[in-house]
Amino acid sequence: MGTITLKTRDGSVHEIEAREGVPIMELIRDAGIDELAAMCGGCLSCATCHVYIDHLPEGAELPGLGRDEDDLLDGSDWRRPESRLSCQIPFSSSLSRIALTIAPED
Amino acid sequence: MERFDCVIVGAGHGGAQAAQALRQNGFEGSVAMIGDETELPYDRPSLSKDYLAGKKPFERLRLRPEAFWAERGIALRLGRRVVSVDPAARALGCDDGSTIEYRHLIWATGGVPRRLTCAGHDHPAVQYLRSRADSDRMIAALPGIRRVVIVGGGYIGLEAAAVLRELGKAVTLVEAQERVLARVAAEPVSRFCEAEHRAQGVQVLLGTGVEEIAGAEGGGCTVRLSDGRDCPADLVVVGIGILPEIGPLAEAGARARDGIEVDAFCRTSLPDVWCIGDCAILRDGPGIRIESVQNANDQAATVAKAICGRPEPYAATPWFWSNQYDLKLQTVGLNLGHDATVLRGDPAGRTFSLVYLREGVVIAADCINAAKDFVQARKLIEAGCHVPADLLKDPERPLRELLEVV
Ligand SMILES: Cc1cc2nc3c(=O)[nH]c(=O)nc-3n(C[C@H](O)[C@H](O)[C@H](O)COP(=O)(O)OP(=O)(O)OC[C@H]3O[C@@H](n4cnc5c(N)ncnc54)[C@H](O)[C@@H]3O)c2cc1C
Numbered sequence: 001m002g003t004i005t006l007k008t009r010d011g012s013v014h015e016i017e018a019r020e021g022v023p024i025m026e027l028i029r030d031a032g033i034d035e036l037a038a039m040c041g042g043c044l045s046c047a048t049c050h051v052y053i054d055h056l057p058e059g060a061e062l063p064g065l066g067r068d069e070d071d072l073l074d075g076s077d078w079r080r081p082e083s084r085l086s087c088q089i090p091f092s093s094s095l096s097r098i099a100l101t102i103a104p105e106d
Numbered sequence: 107m108e109r110f111d112c113v114i115v116g117a118g119h120g121g122a123q124a125a126q127a128l129r130q131n132g133f134e135g136s137v138a139m140i141g142d143e144t145e146l147p148y149d150r151p152s153l154s155k156d157y158l159a160g161k162k163p164f165e166r167l168r169l170r171p172e173a174f175w176a177e178r179g180i181a182l183r184l185g186r187r188v189v190s191v192d193p194a195a196r197a198l199g200c201d202d203g204s205t206i207e208y209r210h211l212i213w214a215t216g217g218v219p220r221r222l223t224c225a226g227h228d229h230p231a232v233q234y235l236r237s238r239a240d241s242d243r244m245i246a247a248l249p250g251i252r253r254v255v256i257v258g259g260g261y262i263g264l265e266a267a268a269v270l271r272e273l274g275k276a277v278t279l280v281e282a283q284e285r286v287l288a289r290v291a292a293e294p295v296s297r298f299c300e301a302e303h304r305a306q307g308v309q310v311l312l313g314t315g316v317e318e319i320a321g322a323e324g325g326g327c328t329v330r331l332s333d334g335r336d337c338p339a340d341l342v343v344v345g346i347g348i349l350p351e352i353g354p355l356a357e358a359g360a361r362a363r364d365g366i367e368v369d370a371f372c373r374t375s376l377p378d379v380w381c382i383g384d385c386a387i388l389r390d391g392p393g394i395r396i397e398s399v400q401n402a403n404d405q406a407a408t409v410a411k412a413i414c415g416r417p418e419p420y421a422a423t424p425w426f427w428s429n430q431y432d433l434k435l436q437t438v439g440l441n442l443g444h445d446a447t448v449l450r451g452d453p454a455g456r457t458f459s460l461v462y463l464r465e466g467v468v469i470a471a472d473c474i475n476a477a478k479d480f481v482q483a484r485k486l487i488e489a490g491c492h493v494p495a496d497l498l499k500d501p502e503r504p505l506r507e508l509l510e511v512v
């Protein structure tokens with residue numbers, strides 16, 4: 001268990017409850033935030049679950065950026081160094097209090 | 107009798123996205139979504155992938171949490187089927203005898219699997235894959251199943267074959283055409299997929315039809331093939347396409363062919379009646395229905411904008427994905443009417459793309475384990491530019507660079 005701080009496109013900030021092992025895309029979706037299309041359902045085929053990692057808790061580490069994830073992100077006009085696909089990051093307690101922003105829609 | 111400003115029929119990908127997009131676009135009227143499945147909207151593609159494989163529980167397939175719909179003021183009428191449409195009275199008749207009136211109607215009913223018609227087609231071993239109920243029936247039967255015959259070498263048949271092989275079943279795939287994916291891809295992609303399935307131990311029978319499903323002692327059946335062969339099976343999975351669910355709307359007079367005809371704003375020929383997703387066919391489009399999550403979602407957005415008074419014609423680039431074993435297939439564009447193909451990379455290396463051209467213009471690409479080509483081909487397609495084949499075929503040369511060359 002833990003929490004995620006999420007900034008949506010309208011600028012509002014949400015505290016989301018997080019469950020161990022669940023991809024961050026699903027946590028955002030299950031919190032009732034409708035800005036992530038996540039069209040492929042999390043199977044790394046669409047890049048419509050694009051977020052920016054604004055802040056990583058002390059000592060926390062994200063899973064590495066995979067080749068496909070990197071390639072899919074490259075298709076976005078909004079890619080930044082802190083870009084990730086949220087379906088590729090399973091939540092773990094060490095990530096509690098991670099802060100994210102939903103990237104603009106392509 | 108209930109009345110809503112917008113009634114959506116079908117609580118699948120298109121319906122769910124339409125409801126949500128209406129609210130995102132500021133629609134303040136009442137909204138209801140009627141669906142004949144009893145489930146909240148869920149991710150249908152997983153039915154032949156992670157859900158069938160037992161890798162994802164159903165709860166993780168929900169497109170939105172339950173509370174979402176009430177919070178957005180979207181009334182759900184699930185487990186109810188619309189059986190008639192009265193466009194003059196703007197009223198829908200449902201199978202439970204209820205009537206629901208609308209101001210706007212969005213028809214998003216998808217399709218039903220095309221059924222086998224041969225003798226024995228109703229044998230209990232014969233199953234289809236379109237809904238959660240279909241998948242659950244199959245999953246429940248799996249422990250007692252050893253031999254599976256899959257009828258149809260399209261995406262669903264191939265995905266089911268992959269999952270069932272991974273679960274250790276003996277799988278035979280029967281395809282009437284001379285290659286798998288014949289309807290959607292060109293030969294090199296078909297041959298590659300066929301070879302992958304064979305390497306995984308699937309028996310692939312091409313140019314072969316099913317003549318009869320005969321009952322067998324002990325529960326299973328015998329699938330009699332057009333070449334005279336008998337294939338014993340405990341389960342027969344049929345994936346031979348869908349028929350659009352257009353009955354009530356077509357009977358109400360909406361112009362239809364192999365789908366409800368819509369204009370670029372997804373408007374039907376009936377007043378204030380819209381149609382999206384698998385059951386819609388663009389009047390001035392490619393001439394086929396597009397069956398994909400992308401199409402359902404993007405058409406939902408098109409309708410929502412039009413209803414909210416900000417119409418924008420549907421112009422999204424189509425894309426699609428399929429997962430089989432460790433293969434990721436991604437398609438972008440529509441290859442209809444292509445007159446040339448260019449292979450980028452070597453299928454033997456299991457990373458390659460097939461680029462489709464029409465009169466020298468890139469119109470589509472099938473990308474196998476090649477996400478980079480998938481995103482970059484999209485830009486080439488959207489730019490609509492001529493690209494020389496010899497540049498396209500060099501896999502070391504990113505497609506993106508070709509945008510600058512031409
Ligand atoms: C097993 C499987 C795997 C797939 N894999 C992929 C994939 O990998 N990628 C991809 O892009 N697409 C895939 N698809 C296709 C994709 O799921 C569809 O294109 C998409 O669901 C279309 O959305 P839709 O809203 O038009 O129809 P649906 O999602 O089918 O929703 C229609 C809903 O309306 C209901 N309905 C029908 N008639 C009535 C009525 N008269 N009254 C009330 N309710 C009614 C139906 O029961 C259904 O719940 C797959 C489909 C299947 C079945």
Ligand code: FES
Nearest residue numbers: 042046047049087
């Ligand atoms: S949901 Fe499609 S890539 Fe993340």
